[in-house]
Structures are given as C-alpha cells and as structure tokens.
Amino acid sequence: MGKPGKPKLAVWKFASCDGCQLSLLDCEDELLQLADAIDIAYFMEASSRQVKGPYDLSLVEGSITTAEDEVRIREVREQSRALVTIGACATAGGIQALRNFGDVKEFTAVVYARPEYINTLETSTPISAHVPVDFELQGCPINKRQLLEVISAFLHRRPPQVPAHSVCIECKLRGNVCVWVAHGTPCMGPVTHAGCGAVCPAYNRGCYGCYGPKENPNTASLSHWWQEELGTDRVTLVENLRNFNAAAPAFAAESRRQEADDGKE
Amino acid sequence: MGKSKTIKVDYLARVEGEGALYIRYDDSGVHDVKLKIFEPPRFFEGFMRGRDYREAPDITARICGICPVAYQMSALHAMEDALGLAPTPELRALRRLIYCGEWIESHVLHIYMLHAPDFLGYDSAVAMARDHPNIVQDGLEIKKAGNSIVRLLGGREIHPINVRVGGFYRVPDPGELGKLRETLERAQEMAADMVRWAASLSFPRFERAGEETYEFVALSHPDEYPMNEGRVVSNKGLDIAVHEYEQHFQEEHVPYSNALQCVLKERGAYFVGPMARYNLNFDRLSPRVKQLAGEIGFPRFCGNPFQSIVVRSLEVLYAFDEALRLIDSYQQPSEAYLEAEPYASRGCAATEAPRGLLYHRYGIDEAGKITDARIVPPTSQNQKTIEEDLRLLLPQYLRLPEAQLQGLCEQAIRNYDPCISCSTHFLQLHLEQGRGALQ
Numbered sequence: 001m002g003k004p005g006k007p008k009l010a011v012w013k014f015a016s017c018d019g020c021q022l023s024l025l026d027c028e029d030e031l032l033q034l035a036d037a038i039d040i041a042y043f044m045e046a047s048s049r050q051v052k053g054p055y056d057l058s059l060v061e062g063s064i065t066t067a068e069d070e071v072r073i074r075e076v077r078e079q080s081r082a083l084v085t086i087g088a089c090a091t092a093g094g095i096q097a098l099r100n101f102g103d104v105k106e107f108t109a110v111v112y113a114r115p116e117y118i119n120t121l122e123t124s125t126p127i128s129a130h131v132p133v134d135f136e137l138q139g140c141p142i143n144k145r146q147l148l149e150v151i152s153a154f155l156h157r158r159p160p161q162v163p164a165h166s167v168c169i170e171c172k173l174r175g176n177v178c179v180w181v182a183h184g185t186p187c188m189g190p191v192t193h194a195g196c197g198a199v200c201p202a203y204n205r206g207c208y209g210c211y212g213p214k215e216n217p218n219t220a221s222l223s224h225w226w227q228e229e230l231g232t233d234r235v236t237l238v239e240n241l242r243n244f245n246a247a248a249p250a251f252a253a254e255s256r257r258q259e260a261d262d263g264k265e
Numbered sequence: 266m267g268k269s270k271t272i273k274v275d276y277l278a279r280v281e282g283e284g285a286l287y288i289r290y291d292d293s294g295v296h297d298v299k300l301k302i303f304e305p306p307r308f309f310e311g312f313m314r315g316r317d318y319r320e321a322p323d324i325t326a327r328i329c330g331i332c333p334v335a336y337q338m339s340a341l342h343a344m345e346d347a348l349g350l351a352p353t354p355e356l357r358a359l360r361r362l363i364y365c366g367e368w369i370e371s372h373v374l375h376i377y378m379l380h381a382p383d384f385l386g387y388d389s390a391v392a393m394a395r396d397h398p399n400i401v402q403d404g405l406e407i408k409k410a411g412n413s414i415v416r417l418l419g420g421r422e423i424h425p426i427n428v429r430v431g432g433f434y435r436v437p438d439p440g441e442l443g444k445l446r447e448t449l450e451r452a453q454e455m456a457a458d459m460v461r462w463a464a465s466l467s468f469p470r471f472e473r474a475g476e477e478t479y480e481f482v483a484l485s486h487p488d489e490y491p492m493n494e495g496r497v498v499s500n501k502g503l504d505i506a507v508h509e510y511e512q513h514f515q516e517e518h519v520p521y522s523n524a525l526q527c528v529l530k531e532r533g534a535y536f537v538g539p540m541a542r543y544n545l546n547f548d549r550l551s552p553r554v555k556q557l558a559g560e561i562g563f564p565r566f567c568g569n570p571f572q573s574i575v576v577r578s579l580e581v582l583y584a585f586d587e588a589l590r591l592i593d594s595y596q597q598p599s600e601a602y603l604e605a606e607p608y609a610s611r612g613c614a615a616t617e618a619p620r621g622l623l624y625h626r627y628g629i630d631e632a633g634k635i636t637d638a639r640i641v642p643p644t645s646q647n648q649k650t651i652e653e654d655l656r657l658l659l660p661q662y663l664r665l666p667e668a669q670l671q672g673l674c675e676q677a678i679r680n681y682d683p684c685i686s687c688s689t690h691f692l693q694l695h696l697e698q699g700r701g702a703l704q
Contacts, residue, residue: 013282013283014305015304015305015307016330017327017328017329017330017333018281018282018329018330018331019327019329019330019331019333019423019424020330020423021330022330022331022374022423023423025374025378026408026412026422026423028405028406028408028409028412029405029409031391031405032391032394032398032401032402032405035391035394040389040391043389044276044277044278044279045278045279045280045281046279046378046379046389046390046391047278047279047388047389047391047392048278048279048382048388048389048675049388049389049392050278065305065307066305069305094307094327095307095309095312095324095327096307096308096312098312099308099311099312120305120306124307140327140424141330141421141423141424196421199420199421199426200420200426200434202420203420203426203427203434203435204434204435204601205426205427205434205435208323208426210424235317236317239316239317239320243320243323243324244327
C-alpha cells in the first residue's frame with residue numbers, strides 16, 4: 001500500500017496498442033525505484049489494485065474513438081491534478097485517425113457491413129480535443145527516458161526537459177551520416193520532433209515521422225525538396241505525412257494541400 | 266436448483282487491453298460465460314487498403330505494442346510470398362534472432378508481471394517485489410536481455426524500425442553481436458533458474474478429458490522449433506500448408522464482443538500459443554531445455570493451462586539457447602535486403618507470435634498498393650477455448666468463497682496471456698444479429 005504523502009500516479013488507456021504504457025514496464029532498471037517514490041494507484045495493465053482518485057499525475061494513452069470514451073476522458077480529467085498524454089494516439093489521434101481522411105462514406109461502406117450497429121465515432125481524436133492537457137509527450141512509441149523525465153518533472157512541479165527541435169539535431173548529436181544528403185534517401189527528419197534518438201537514420205533508413213511534427217515545421221519546404229530534389233512521387237510523400245501522426249495539424253494540413261495540388265495538375 | 270449467482274469483472278486487470286468477464290452459474294452448473302471485449306476496434310484491415318505494400322510491417326506493428334515483431338514478421342513474410350521473394354539463410358537467421366528477443370521480452374513480462382502475482386497472492390509485481398525482491402529483479406533482468414536483442418536488431422524495443430520486406434535496413438556486424446552475446450549468456454543462467462522457480466509454484470488442478478480435450482494448433486517445422494515458417498498442425502490430425510488456412514478456419518462474430526472468435530470449421534474451438542507449440546514440437550527444443558524439463562519432472566505434453574507459466578519459462582530458456590546458437594553461427598549477409606518490384610499478386614503467411622499463431626493475408630495491385638488485408642491474431646483464436654475452460658473449471662471449484670472463485674477465473678483467463686489490443690482490430694463486421702457490437 002502507498003505510504004501517506006506519496007504522490008499518486010494513474011495510467012489510463014483509450015484506443016491504442018498498449019505500447020506507450022508498456023514503456024513504463026520496460027524501465028527495467030528504474031521500475032522498482034519508481035514504485036518506491038510514487039504510489040502507482042491505478043494501472044490496469046500491471047495491477048489489479050485500484051485506488052480511487054484524485055491522482056497527482058495521470059498518464060493517458062490512446063485516442064478517443066467512442067462516445068463512452070468521450071465521457072470517460074472528462075472523468076479522468078476531473079480526477080487528475082496534472083494530465084499528460086503519452087504517445088501519438090493520445091497526442092494526435094494515432095494511426096486509427098486515418099479514418100478522418102478521404103471519403104468517409106465510401107470508407108465505412110467498405111469496412112462496415114452494418115455500420116449502424118457499431119458504436120464508434122467517425123473520427124479518432126487526440127485527448128486535447130476533449131479536455132485540457134498539461135503536457136503532450138510525442139512518439140510512436142514514446143521514449144522511456146523521456147517518460148521518466150516527464151514523471152519526475154510533474155511530481156516536482158517543474159517543466160519537463162523535452163526538446164522540441166527536429167530529428168536532424170539528434171542525428172548530429174549521434175554522429176549519423178545524413179541519409180538524405182549522402183544517399184538521397186527521403187527523410188522526414190527536418191520536420192519531425194526529436195525524442196527517438198534519430199534511430200532510423202542510424203539504421204540507414206529515412207525517418208518516417210513517428211514522433212510527429214516538431215515545433216514550427218516547414219512541411220511545405222520538405223514537400224518541395226522531396227519531390228524536386230529526391231524525385232519522390234506525391235503518393236509516397238502523402239503516405240509519409242499521413243501515418244502515425246496523420247491528424248497532427250501540421251502534417252494533416254500539408255497532406256491535404258498535396259492532395260489538392262494533385263487534383264489541380 | 267440453487268440460487269443463481271454471477272461473477273462479474275467489469276475491467277480485467279493484468280491483461281493487455283480492455284476486456285470484461287461475465288459468468289452466470291448455480292449449483293447445477295454454469296449457464297453463461299462471456300469474455301466480453303469492449304476495447305474499441307481500430308479497423309486496420311479497412312485503412313490499410315490503398316497503402317503501400319512496404320508499409321505493412323510498420324503499420325501492423327502498431328496493432329500491438331507488446332508483440333510488434335510478430336506483426337512485422339507475419340506481414341513481411343506474406344508480402345514476400347506475394348512477390349516470390351525468398352530470404353537468404355543469413356537473413357532468415359537474423360529474423361529468427363529478433364523473434365527470440367520478442368519471445369523473451371513478452372513471455373517474461375507475462376510470467377512475472379501479469380501471471381505470477383496470481384500464484385503468489387499479490388495484485389501486482391510491484392507489490393510482489395516487497396516480499397520477493399530477488400525474484401522480481403531477476404525477472405526484470407531477463408526481460409531486459411530480451412529487449413536488448415530487439416533493440417540491436419530492430420533499433421528500438423517497441424515498434425522496431427529495422428525490418429523490411431526483403432530483409433533489414435541494416436545488418437549488425439559480428440562485433441555488435443559479440444557484445445550482445447555477453448548479456449545473453451548471463452541472462453541464460455537466470456532463465457534456467459526461472460524455469461525451476463516456475464515449476465515450484467502450486468497449480469490449480471484442471472484437466473480436460475474425452476470430448477473436451479484441447480485441440481492444440483501450432484506451426485511445425487521438420488528441423489527447428491517453429492517461429493517464422495512451417496505447416497499448420499494439430500494433435501487431432503490437422504496438417505495443412507499456411508495457404509490452406511482459410512479453408513479450415515473461420516471467424517465468427519459474437520454480439521457481446523468487439524473481437525471475432527476463430528474456430529476450426531470441422532471441430533470448433535482450439536488452442537494456440539506456447540502450450541500448443543511445446544506439445545506439438547517438444548522434440549525440436551534445445552537439448553538443454555529438454556534436459557531441464559526432465560530434471561523438474563515436467564511432462565512433454567502438458568494439458569493443464571495453469572502450467573502454461575512453466576511452458577513459457579521453458580520457451581524463454583529455449584529462446585536464449587537459440588539466440589546464442591544463431592549468434593555463434595552468424596554470417597553477415599552481403600546484402601541487407603533483397604530488392605523487389607511489385608506486381609499484382611496475393612500472399613499469406615503465419616508465424617508464431619509469443620501468444621500463438623498469427624496469420625496475415627494481403628492482396629496488392631501492380632503499383633504495390635494493398636487491395637485487401639486479413640489478419641487473424643492469436644487471442645481471437647483462443648477466445649472460445651478460454652470461455653470453455655471457465656465453463657468446465659467452475660463446477661470443480663464451487664466450494665471456494667466467491668472472491669477466490671473470481672480470482673481463479675481471472676487467473677484462468679491469464680493462462681492464455683490474452684492480448685485484447687490485438688484481438689479487436691480486425692472486425693470485418695459481418696454482424697449476424699441486430700444488436701450493437703459494443704454492449
């Protein structure tokens with residue numbers, strides 16, 4: 001049982017793959033120490049003990065895709081002093097937000113034999129579309145070091161040290177050779193939020209944007225150079241803007257702009 | 266007739282994803298068992314239409330954060346089947362190595378964090394660690410070693426980035442594998458102790474006999490314990506190629522669940538996962554695992570699902586033995602991947618995810634865009650067997666106090682390490698009844 005005075009942590013799941021909450025259990029070296037410092041009061045994947053709120057910090061994984069979850073997220077907010085979203089689903093709607101694009105009617109007709117029987121919303125939306133969020137930790141999946149930093153920061157009531165710059169900066173820090181410049185590989189790095197440690201370029205692969213947009217990304221310029229300099233076709237460009245953070249505003253606006261341009265040409 | 270009672274768990278803890286349990290019973294027996302899956306569906310099969318075939322491994326990885334490698338492996342083998350690509354033996358060995366890492370990481374998570382608290386009477390591994398710190402710390406250490414394989418070969422533990430249709434983006438050099446070897450050797454010893462510890466737990470008695478005996482279904486390969494290829498076989502005579510899968514298995518929709526239940530057309534419910542693999546492939550385990558199974562007196566055919574924790578432990582030890590063998594015989598591939606040109610085609614594959622058989626089938630067009638996708642995850646396949654277990658188990662334990670009985674039912678569900686996040690994402694919505702799929 002938690003000692004009195006220990007801050008209470010809750011972990012909530014909405015539509016998601018469980019990977020971001022798993023990041024907490026993947027902190028093999030820190031987990032027991034963490035459990036010593038805080039009371040893990042509600043974490044269904046890891047414990048059948050359920051301590052009632054209010055909670056000092058709620059970590060929220062997953063996006064909102066059902067009417068029930070629209071209500072539940074408000075209840076979570078009411079019980080939480082601080083609410084932090086973890087991962088691309090909670091922060092941008094996740095891969096399941098692909099349903100937000102294109103002809104929804106046609107899409108539902110393909111997938112649903114009897115759409116009227118299924119209690120799901122037509123969109124997948126981030127937590128911030130429903131309740132105020134104190135901090136959004138981006139990534140698909142999140143970085144566990146950053147997760148520990150965010151937990152520590154909120155429990156000490158200080159701002160988290162999570163840089164909002166691009167993956168390009170991380171490549172320089174890691175000493176990676178630029179896959180774009182050296183190999184002509186299309187890379188989302190210039191517009192993508194840091195946090196992964198530039199893992200794709202370190203494995204000879206272009207970044208595919210799984211950490212979502214960086215602060216003030218110049219997506220129009222990226223699109224231009226992908227097509228002009230690297231000869232990438234527009235379909236591939238749109239696929240890269242529209243995957244795990246498809247509904248993040250900066251990526252969504254650019255992918256829609258590309259589609260509109262495609263229509264004009 | 267005694268008074269009707271119910272067991273109701275609104276939100277099952279220590280499983281991946283969102284599920285509930287409802288059982289109605291009285292002294293004369295069990296009248297209703299429902300494993301309700303209320304996790305919202307995410308419709309992967311719908312939105313994958315029109316996407317590039319090369320994206321399938323990365324997109325389907327997002328179905329499950331616990332076993333992303335399994336999704337990547339089934340997806341890329343299905344695409345390679347469609348495009349007539351055969352990976353070289355060197356690339357095949359590396360795929361087997363990363364799969365070993367995921368088996369270890371996923372099994373050890375389940376053994377220590379989700380299942381063991383049931384046996385030792387705690388609500389979580391963290392609570393268990395107060396009285397049994399060494400056991401939990403060892404578990405975390407073994408899990409970390411599994412993750413170190415996935416991190417090296419995949420780039421990161423969750424949703425690895427380094428596997429692709431045709432091979433890998435980058436293959437490791439022998440020096441990197443040498444460092445990994447040291448980590449694995451240390452953890453291998455701990456894994457052997459884990460097997461002995463798991464075998465020392467006390468298991469609820471539960472055997473199914475006669476008509477009720479399980480049909481275990483797993484891949485089987487002539488030369489190796491199954492991971493990425495083999496025929497689909499069972500202990501009741503099934504022996505088919507993977508491309509015949511859909512002729513023999515079908516998914517049914519039940520109104521109270523967001524997941525489809527898969528059954529064998531001929532015989533109904535079946536059982537996939539570590540126990541099925543073990544029971545059907547014991548001979549292909551490593552000598553050390555077979556020897557240790559003998560030492561602890563564990564049968565080569567296990568029929569009690571509560572002992573699945575021992576089978577998982579044996580598979581973890583096997584994965585260490587196999588990973589070390591693969592590292593020792595490593596030949597760095599000359600090419601990291603095989604090139605492919607897409608053409609209109611269809612392909613399918615099944616691999617052994619930690620929780621059991623994972624089937625993928627895709628169609629692609631001449632531009633390499635996906636025209637249709639079908640995915641059958643392990644938990645959809647085990648759901649019906651889980652419900653049957655509960656139906657048969659309860660009458661044997663009716664004398665237990667209700668709270669204990671409920672705990673036993675939850676433990677019986679955890680025997681299967683159900684991954685509910687996996688199970689719901691494939692709803693094709695051939696609804697048969699005029700009721701909402703969500704209750």
